[in-house]
Amino acid sequence: MLIVTMLASSSLASGQRTALDLAGRAVNPLTAHSGKVVVLVFLRRDCPVSSRYAPVIQQVSARYADRANFWLVYPDKTESPQVIRKYLTEYGYHLPALRDPEHVLVKLGRVQITPEVAVFDRNHQLAYDGRIDDWYLELSRARPAPTTHELEDAIRATLAGKPVVKSEIRGVGCYISDLE
Amino acid sequence: MLHFGPGISPWPRSVAGTVTLLAVVSAVGRISARPTPPQTSSVPVPLVTYNRDISPIIFHSCSICHRPGEAAPFSLLTYSDVKKHARQIVDLTQSRVMPPWLPDPQELRFADDLRLPDAQIDLIRRWVEQGAVEGDPADSPPQPKFVEGWRLGEPDLVLTAEKPLILLPQGTDTYWNFIFRVPIKETRWVKAVEIRPGDKRYVHHANILVDRAGASRKREAQPGAGFGGMEIRIESEVFDPDSHLLFWKPGTIPYVEPEGMALRLDKGTDLILNTHLQPFGKPEVIQPSIGLYFTPHAATKVPILLQLENDLKLDIPPGQKDFLVSDDFTMPVDVDLMAIYPHAHYLGKDLQAFATLPNGGKQTLIHIPQWNLNWQAVYRYAEPVRLPKGTTVSLRYVYNNSGENPLNPNRPPARVVGGNRSSDEMCHLWLQVLPVNFDPTQGDPRMALQEALARHNVEKNPGDFEAHYNLAAMLQAKDNLDEAIREYELTVRLRPKDAAANNALGAAWVAAGHPERAVKYLQAAQKARQDYFEAYYNLGIALAQQNDFEEASQQFRLALRLQPDDANVEANLGAALAEIGRFAEARLHLERALQIDPNQSLAKENLEALQGDVSAH
Numbered sequence: 001m002l003i004v005t006m007l008a009s010s011s012l013a014s015g016q017r018t019a020l021d022l023a024g025r026a027v028n029p030l031t032a033h034s035g036k037v038v039v040l041v042f043l044r045r046d047c048p049v050s051s052r053y054a055p056v057i058q059q060v061s062a063r064y065a066d067r068a069n070f071w072l073v074y075p076d077k078t079e080s081p082q083v084i085r086k087y088l089t090e091y092g093y094h095l096p097a098l099r100d101p102e103h104v105l106v107k108l109g110r111v112q113i114t115p116e117v118a119v120f121d122r123n124h125q126l127a128y129d130g131r132i133d134d135w136y137l138e139l140s141r142a143r144p145a146p147t148t149h150e151l152e153d154a155i156r157a158t159l160a161g162k163p164v165v166k167s168e169i170r171g172v173g174c175y176i177s178d179l180e
Numbered sequence: 181m182l183h184f185g186p187g188i189s190p191w192p193r194s195v196a197g198t199v200t201l202l203a204v205v206s207a208v209g210r211i212s213a214r215p216t217p218p219q220t221s222s223v224p225v226p227l228v229t230y231n232r233d234i235s236p237i238i239f240h241s242c243s244i245c246h247r248p249g250e251a252a253p254f255s256l257l258t259y260s261d262v263k264k265h266a267r268q269i270v271d272l273t274q275s276r277v278m279p280p281w282l283p284d285p286q287e288l289r290f291a292d293d294l295r296l297p298d299a300q301i302d303l304i305r306r307w308v309e310q311g312a313v314e315g316d317p318a319d320s321p322p323q324p325k326f327v328e329g330w331r332l333g334e335p336d337l338v339l340t341a342e343k344p345l346i347l348l349p350q351g352t353d354t355y356w357n358f359i360f361r362v363p364i365k366e367t368r369w370v371k372a373v374e375i376r377p378g379d380k381r382y383v384h385h386a387n388i389l390v391d392r393a394g395a396s397r398k399r400e401a402q403p404g405a406g407f408g409g410m411e412i413r414i415e416s417e418v419f420d421p422d423s424h425l426l427f428w429k430p431g432t433i434p435y436v437e438p439e440g441m442a443l444r445l446d447k448g449t450d451l452i453l454n455t456h457l458q459p460f461g462k463p464e465v466i467q468p469s470i471g472l473y474f475t476p477h478a479a480t481k482v483p484i485l486l487q488l489e490n491d492l493k494l495d496i497p498p499g500q501k502d503f504l505v506s507d508d509f510t511m512p513v514d515v516d517l518m519a520i521y522p523h524a525h526y527l528g529k530d531l532q533a534f535a536t537l538p539n540g541g542k543q544t545l546i547h548i549p550q551w552n553l554n555w556q557a558v559y560r561y562a563e564p565v566r567l568p569k570g571t572t573v574s575l576r577y578v579y580n581n582s583g584e585n586p587l588n589p590n591r592p593p594a595r596v597v598g599g600n601r602s603s604d605e606m607c608h609l610w611l612q613v614l615p616v617n618f619d620p621t622q623g624d625p626r627m628a629l630q631e632a633l634a635r636h637n638v639e640k641n642p643g644d645f646e647a648h649y650n651l652a653a654m655l656q657a658k659d660n661l662d663e664a665i666r667e668y669e670l671t672v673r674l675r676p677k678d679a680a681a682n683n684a685l686g687a688a689w690v691a692a693g694h695p696e697r698a699v700k701y702l703q704a705a706q707k708a709r710q711d712y713f714e715a716y717y718n719l720g721i722a723l724a725q726q727n728d729f730e731e732a733s734q735q736f737r738l739a740l741r742l743q744p745d746d747a748n749v750e751a752n753l754g755a756a757l758a759e760i761g762r763f764a765e766a767r768l769h770l771e772r773a774l775q776i777d778p779n780q781s782l783a784k785e786n787l788e789a790l791q792g793d794v795s796a797h
Binding site for chain 2: 052174
């Protein structure tokens with residue numbers, strides 16, 4: 001008992017704050033594969049807007065699969081790998097998922113809401129953070145279809161080495177800060 | 181939503197008719213925990229805590245839906261549940277998106293009003309600003325207790341949709357209708373209906389319509405499959421306005437009809453569940469069920485649903501931001517208004533209804549300043565609202581067909597007219613009213629209401645086919661055949677190829693004793709709809725009345741091909757065959773009629789007469 005406690009605190013003391021994959025291994029999604037644009041998609045399992053975006057996220061990630069690495073990031077520390085796996089199966093996701101209990105990636109991506117995305121260029125510089133598109137106006141009001149596509153615009157600009165025109169537009173959904 | 185529509189007109193079984201509708205029940209449930217009033221002490225303002233100040237509000241206004249198995253996407257039952265959505269709750273309560281309640285506050289109160297008082301919204305904001313503190317568990321009211329499963333206990337009869345609908349993970353809103361065939365052998369009275377729409381997270385709302393004529397079954401690709409469509413119309417052949425609004429939205433607790441106001445269900449009645457479903461990222465199997473609770477007591481008070489509408493005025497140019505549509509109907513009798521149900525689609529912006537009393541006083545009945553189809557609901561008044569004879573009920577709906585309306589289904593905006601599709605627009609207001617202070621010897625006051633409404637609609641839109649049709653049916657039901665025929669003639673002039681209108685006009689001429697004038701209309705009805713059972717049956721009657729029994733029997737045979745187990749047609753066919761001396765065949769058909777319905781009196785009489793004839797020979 002005592003030993004476990006000491007190990008735990010020593011691990012904290014070492015200051016090793018990192019995102020974890022579902023097997024509990026530390027992962028840095030920015031450096032995991034080099035030379036590609038990286039897109040972090042922040043989701044909460046209990047956020048209805050996050051869930052409704054599942055097909056959109058998969059379609060966009062498939063479109064840029066050869067040029068951009070997509071990661072799903074779950075910032076709720078109470079969500080276990082098991083429940084996240086179940087969620088991925090239910091929603092038909094084939095993207096790698098990370099837990100971000102310490103909000104390391106949240107801070108890096110400057111995101112505030114789920115669902116929001118952070119797009120990093122090949123040099124790991126943050127190029128865009130914010131909403132996927134303008135589908136939702138507020139939590140219970142969505143357009144018939146989105147009329148702007150900020151995530152895809154950001155990916156295309158970043159791939160072309162151009163600055164992203166609108167580099168930050170907040171999303172509609174659930175606050176990540178409510179998880180602190 | 182519901183609809184009035186042309187009915188079928190079989191003669192002589194019953195009169196052609198208007199009608200339809202559905203049914204009521206709404207109500208968002210309440211639980212007993214009451215919020216603590218905000219603290220107003222002068223000495224140091226105590227910290228707002230979850231347990232003392234916030235949990236009563238949550239338990240009262242949120243947990244009914246925010247709990248496992250209910251419609252809301254996450255639970256709000258404990259401190260940690262609420263803490264995980266604290267800022268979100270501040271935003272959504274301040275914008276009044278949650279709890280979902282569209283009407284502005286008004287003098288006439290609604291039952292189950294979900295609107296949060298300003299003081300509670302402010303308290304939630306202060307709680308979060310002060311750090312969302314939990315406080316002393318001893319301060320918290322007990323957790324609310326909810327009834328699991330059927331809310332009113334085990335129903336007397338549970339019906340489950342035969343085939344589930346597979347809702348795709350992505351796409352626009354889906355509108356699907358499930359047909360429940362009610363397996364009862366005799367008339368039953370229903371005091372409550374509980375709708376369990378399937379996984380509640382995907383169902384925005386659901387309405388039950390009562391189909392007494394089996395008209396909806398024809399729309400299923402296979403029996404039990406259900407059918408798509410946002411707005412459905414149910415035809416009815418008699419004056420039998422269903423008077424109940426059976427409505428489900430998230431949080432609804434089944435409504436038990438007041439004493440004496442049970443819903444009648446006859447053998448062969450179908451209940452149609454009209455659902456609005458929203459895809460939410462993963463495929464979902466939707467298989468609703470409904471529970472019926474019977475009462476031995478027949479209805480003694482029968483309310484009626486009145487529809488104010490003006491769909492024909494809906495022709496909204498693109499870019500128009502404030503397109504106003506109105507309708508004003510004056511009550512011909514005293515009524516009590518029980519419930520109100522406004523309905524528009526995605527261009528609806530500001531929906532209002534008010535009453536102008538005979539003394540000139542005005543009363544807001546409902547005002548929804550920002551319409552949202554996703555949260556449409558039936559609103560029941562806390563107390564019935566007396567509307568004396570001469571009261572005018574007015575609807576004023578404003579539509580926004582500009583690009584500034586983010587819900588506009590067209591980009592860029594396009595001309596939008598009235599219609600049933602979700603990209604069309606609608607202007608409907610249902611009123612559930614109970615006639616009061618009437619003299620029962622002067623006839624059914626509901627008839628007076630229906631007739632006044634039908635006349636109003638004809639005056640409002642002289643080119644409105646359905647208005648003329650419904651007025652004609654009303655008049656025919658009152659045995660005012662001359663005027664009914666004039667109205668049916670107008671419907672045929674408006675739509676010369678309409679099967680129902682031609683059949684109804686033909687049937688009315690038969691009823692008026694002019695079968696020779698009926699023939700061409702009944703033939704036109706058959707031409708317009710080749711499987712129109714009633715048109716064959718009615719033509720058979722018209723020909724038989726002109727002593728053309730040979731041709732009449734042909735028509736009855738054609739009718740039987742469409743509806744093989746119809747005792748009435750068998751009896752008439754038997755009678756026609758007997759008239760032309762084909763006694764053996766006649767006997768077979770008369771006996772067949774009695775097999776189907778042992779009480780078929782025409783068959784009984786004719787069979788006896790036939791036996792008499794035969795023995796006399």
